[in-house]
Amino acid sequence: MRGHVAIFAAAIGLLMSGCMVGPKYARPTAPLTPNFKEADGGKEGDGWKVAQPEDGLLHGKWWELYGDARLNELEEQVDSSNQTLKIAEASFRQARSAIRFNRASEAPTIGTSPSITAVRASGNKPYFPSSRVNNGTGDFILPLDLSYEIDLWGRVRRTVAASKQQAQASAADLETARLSLHAEVAVDYFEVCSADAQERLLNDTVKAYTEALRLTLNRFEGGAAPKSDVAQARTQLEAAQVLASDITVQRAQYEHALAILIGKPPAAFHLPASPLNLQTPVLPSIPVALPARLLERRPDIGAAERRMAAANEQIGIAKAAYYPTLNLAATAGLEGSSLLNWLNWPSRFWAVGPQLAETLFDAGRRRATTESARAGYDAAVANYRQSVLDAFQQVEDNLVVLRVLSTESAQQQQATSAAEESLRIFQNRYAGGVDTYLQVVTSQTTALANERNDIDILRRRLEANVLLIKALGGGWDVSNLPRL
Numbered sequence: 207m208r209g210h211v212a213i214f215a216a217a218i219g220l221l222m223s224g225c226m227v228g229p230k231y232a233r234p235t236a237p238l239t240p241n242f243k244e245a246d247g248g249k250e251g252d253g254w255k256v257a258q259p260e261d262g263l264l265h266g267k268w269w270e271l272y273g274d275a276r277l278n279e280l281e282e283q284v285d286s287s288n289q290t291l292k293i294a295e296a297s298f299r300q301a302r303s304a305i306r307f308n309r310a311s312e313a314p315t316i317g318t319s320p321s322i323t324a325v326r327a328s329g330n331k332p333y334f335p336s337s338r339v340n341n342g343t344g345d346f347i348l349p350l351d352l353s354y355e356i357d358l359w360g361r362v363r364r365t366v367a368a369s370k371q372q373a374q375a376s377a378a379d380l381e382t383a384r385l386s387l388h389a390e391v392a393v394d395y396f397e398v399c400s401a402d403a404q405e406r407l408l409n410d411t412v413k414a415y416t417e418a419l420r421l422t423l424n425r426f427e428g429g430a431a432p433k434s435d436v437a438q439a440r441t442q443l444e445a446a447q448v449l450a451s452d453i454t455v456q457r458a459q460y461e462h463a464l465a466i467l468i469g470k471p472p473a474a475f476h477l478p479a480s481p482l483n484l485q486t487p488v489l490p491s492i493p494v495a496l497p498a499r500l501l502e503r504r505p506d507i508g509a510a511e512r513r514m515a516a517a518n519e520q521i522g523i524a525k526a527a528y529y530p531t532l533n534l535a536a537t538a539g540l541e542g543s544s545l546l547n548w549l550n551w552p553s554r555f556w557a558v559g560p561q562l563a564e565t566l567f568d569a570g571r572r573r574a575t576t577e578s579a580r581a582g583y584d585a586a587v588a589n590y591r592q593s594v595l596d597a598f599q600q601v602e603d604n605l606v607v608l609r610v611l612s613t614e615s616a617q618q619q620q621a622t623s624a625a626e627e628s629l630r631i632f633q634n635r636y637a638g639g640v641d642t643y644l645q646v647v648t649s650q651t652t653a654l655a656n657e658r659n660d661i662d663i664l665r666r667r668l669e670a671n672v673l674l675i676k677a678l679g680g681g682w683d684v685s686n687l688p689r690l
Contacts, residue, residue, distance in 0.1 A: 226360035227529065228522020231515050234587050236594040239497050244605035253608035253671045255491040268675050269392055271490035272668075276480060277395050280468060284387050287469025294376075294383040301376035305369045305690055311362045314354035314534075321347050346548040349539035356534060356560075361526035368519035370690045371512045377688050378509035385505060389676040391467050393669050394460045396482070400665035401457035403481035407657055408450035415443040415650070418633075422643060435643035442647055446654070482664050489667060492674050494605070497598060503679035504597050508687060510590040517579070517586040524576040530564035600677035607670040615663050622660050625653040 245256070269281045285291065323345045357363055419439040425431035465475035501507055538556035542548030565572070629649040635641040 225358070226363065226522065228360070228364065228525045229518060231518040233511060234514070234590070236501060236591050237598075238594075239598075242494065242497060242598075242601055242605060244602045244609060245494055253489050253491060253612065253667060253674065255493055266681050268680055269388060272392070272488045274395075274480075274488070276477070277392060280391050280395060280464060281388055283468040284391055285384070288387055288467060289469060291380075291383055291387055294380040298373065298376040298380045301369070301373040302690065305366065305373055308362075308365045308369045311355065312357070312366065314352050316350065316352050318348070318350050318539075320349070321345070344543050346542045346545065347539060348541075348548070349537055352534075352536040354534045356532045358532055359526040359529045361523050364519040364522045364526070368516040368523070371516035371519065373690050374687045375509040375512035375516065378505040378512060381505035381682050381686070382509065385676055385680040385682065387467060388680070389672050391464065392672045394463045394467065395477075396665055396668045396672070397460040398457055398464065398477055399480050399482045400661055401453050401460065402479045403484070403661045404453045404658060405450060405457065405479075406481050407654075407661065408446060408453060411446045411654055412443065412450055415439070415446050418646070418650075419443050421637070430639065431643065438643050438647050442650055482661060482668075484660060484664060489671055492671065492678065494601070494674075494678065497601075500597055500601065500678065501594060502684045503682060504593075504677075505679065505682045507590070507593050507597055508682075508684050510586070510593040512687070514583070514586040514590045517583040520579040521576065521583055524572070524579040527565070527572045527575065530562050533561045533563070535559065535561060597677065601674065604670045604674040604677055608667065608674065611663055611667045611670065615660075615667065618656065618660050618663050622653075622656040625649070625656040629653045 267278075267281070269277055325343050325345070355362065419436070419442075422431055422435050422439040426433060426436050461475070461477050462472040464477060465472040468475070495503075501511075536556070536558035538554070540549055540553045541555055542550065542553040547553055629646075629652075632641055632645045632649045636643055636646045
């Protein structure tokens, strides 16, 4: 007897577990190279370094590498106040709730629908015999219904798995949004600092040009210089004033962008002036690992991979529709004709039994659904591979920018020194009456352009450094995906 019970229990367990139809997921290959092209052509110290086995991932608060307290303060406000991040976080919670919704199908559904009805049939209905006429009946029902789909072919399990993978993709989307927003804060902050440095330079230039105009007026009044020199000096001064005014517009716009990123209206936010330091810029060296490791460090690649796995589950769900469904239904309860006999033991009723259903003809609907699922999977694979290619491009782009700008920065510093020396020479020669003021104007324009380019190159190096961190995933790792 016990043997028969064991066999019956095993059969029920086999039916409930069923089998899985459809393809088993295996992550497709992605285009890879042994090393990054631009890393081979650069040298360490250009804003990156070759990652060693002992080098850990970039830690979560990677912006602290720049050693700027104001930047740290701004970055700390992003997670708690940025509305775009809150949208991404809400989307993740919504996706996580979908898991519980689909997982509910793994358990039976139990419900009840108590009812009390009274019916009186018309005495004029054609009863045969006429003695069937009654003055009405009452029906008191307290049922308990159970319905359970036995997951023979894995449709329910694949639906739950797909919702888990979609939720993991949503979690990776959240991290992608967080990384992008933190990088945007750093970039906009350095733009503001660059604008402050440009504004300080232009204000100093306006003072110098004002002094040059005063000197030229004195020389003109003394008969040592023509009126054209005065016109040229005034033109240079007014042009510098225009540039100084224009840079304030750029600064204000980036300051407004920072306010929105930390969840504040622009009118409620002000960032004190903080010019870039050209003498001691903080440009941390970012460890760059092999391209294959990048697949595990980018949240957007992680999201694409999880969506690819979810698309694979959809193929299995579509194929399960070709097979019959087995549903176990049961109902039990109490039914009486009055309150007096409703809850009596003889009023009990019950029914239980399985139901098998199979679609015999659907005019190609299931085939179309399967083909659509396969096409969705192919699209997900292509999107995954494109995400990998985009990631490689972003790393390579910022490596070459850092490498070239490192060389360009040294060249620019030499050019700036030469331009400033040339300006001093021509100013002295003009004061001595040797050269015309045109030479001074030309050297002033050249010196100012080189000094502004010095600041701009530093800004671009800092931004490329931030974007390299972003391209490398900012310290994220695929192991950070939630286990749902």
